Amino acid sequence: AQSVSQHNHHVILSEAASLELGCNYSYGGTVNLFWYVQYPGQHLQLLLKYFSGDPLVKGIKGFEAEFIKSKFSFNLRKPSVQWSDTAEYFCAVNAPGAGSYQLTFGKGTKLSVIP
Amino acid sequence: NAGVTQTPKFQVLKTGQSMTLQCAQDMNHEYMSWYRQDPGMGLRLIHYSVGAGITDQGEVPNGYNVSRSTTEDFPLRLLSAAPSQTSVYFCASSYSGGGGRTTDTQYFGPGTRLTVL
Numbered sequence: 210a211q212s213v214s215q216h217n218h219h220v221i222l223s224e225a226a227s228l229e230l231g232c233n234y235s236y237g238g239t240v241n242l243f244w245y246v247q248y249p250g251q252h253l254q255l256l257l258k259y260f261s262g263d264p265l266v267k268g269i270k271g272f273e274a275e276f277i278k279s280k281f282s283f284n285l286r287k288p289s290v291q292w293s294d295t296a297e298y299f300c301a302v303n304a305p306g307a308g309s310y311q312l313t314f315g316k317g318t319k320l321s322v323i324p
Numbered sequence: 325n326a327g328v329t330q331t332p333k334f335q336v337l338k339t340g341q342s343m344t345l346q347c348a349q350d351m352n353h354e355y356m357s358w359y360r361q362d363p364g365m366g367l368r369l370i371h372y373s374v375g376a377g378i379t380d381q382g383e384v385p386n387g388y389n390v391s392r393s394t395t396e397d398f399p400l401r402l403l404s405a406a407p408s409q410t411s412v413y414f415c416a417s418s419y420s421g422g423g424g425r426t427t428d429t430q431y432f433g434p435g436t437r438l439t440v441l
Contacts, residue, residue, distance in 0.1 A: 314366035
C-alpha cells in the first residue's frame with residue numbers, strides 16, 4: 210500500500226523566513242501529487258498539484274513544489290513566509306489507477322509563523 | 325455555485341446513538357468521498373462513490389454506511405456511535421475528466437466536527 214511521509218510535525222518560523230516542507234511517498238508507479246492547506250477552523254484548500262510535465266509546480270499564494278521522481282519526493286517551498294501562512298499543510302498522493310476519489314494523505318505539518 | 329456543503333457543522337452524540345452526516349455538491353461531479361481527520365493522523369478515506377448507485381470502502385470503513393441515490397448527495401451514516409468515532413469528517417468531490425482518466429482535483433467541504441460521549 211502506498212504511504213505518504215511528511216518529515217516535520219510542527220515548524221515554527223519568523224516572518225520573511227524561507228520555508229521548505231518535506232514530503233515523500235512510497236508508491237513506485239506514476240502518481241499524481243497534491244499539497245493542501247488547512248487554515249485554522251477552515252476546510253482543506255488546494256495549494257498546488259502535479260500530474261505531469263514540468264516538475265516545478267507553482268501554486269497559489271507564492272507557494273511552489275518540486276517533484277523529484279528519483280527521490281520519490283514532492284517538497285513544498287515558499288521564499289518568504291507571512292503570518293497569514295500559519296496553517297496545517299498536507300501532502301497527498303493519488304495513483305491514476307486508484308482514481309481521484311482515493312487520496313492518501315500524509316499526517317500533516319503544522320506551520321506557525323511568528324510576526 | 326456552493327461547491328461542497330456539509331451539515332451539521334457540529335454534533336454531539338451519546339455512545340450507541342445513530343446519525344447521518346449530510347454532504348451535497350452542485351458541481352455535477354461523479355466522484356465523492358468521505359474522510360475523517362484525527363490529530364496527528366492526517367485524513368483517512370472512509371468510503372467513496374464513483375457514481376449514483378456505486379459505493380466502495382476506503383481505508384477505515386468499519387462503523388459507517390454510505391449510499392448514493394443521486395449525483396448530488398452522499399450521506400454518511402453512523403450506525404451505533406462509539407467514542408472512537410470522535411473526529412472531524414470531510415466530504416469531497418471530484419470530476420473524472422472522462423476517458424477513464426482520473427486526474428482531477430478533489431474539492432472539500434467545510435467539515436463536521438463530531439463528538440461521541
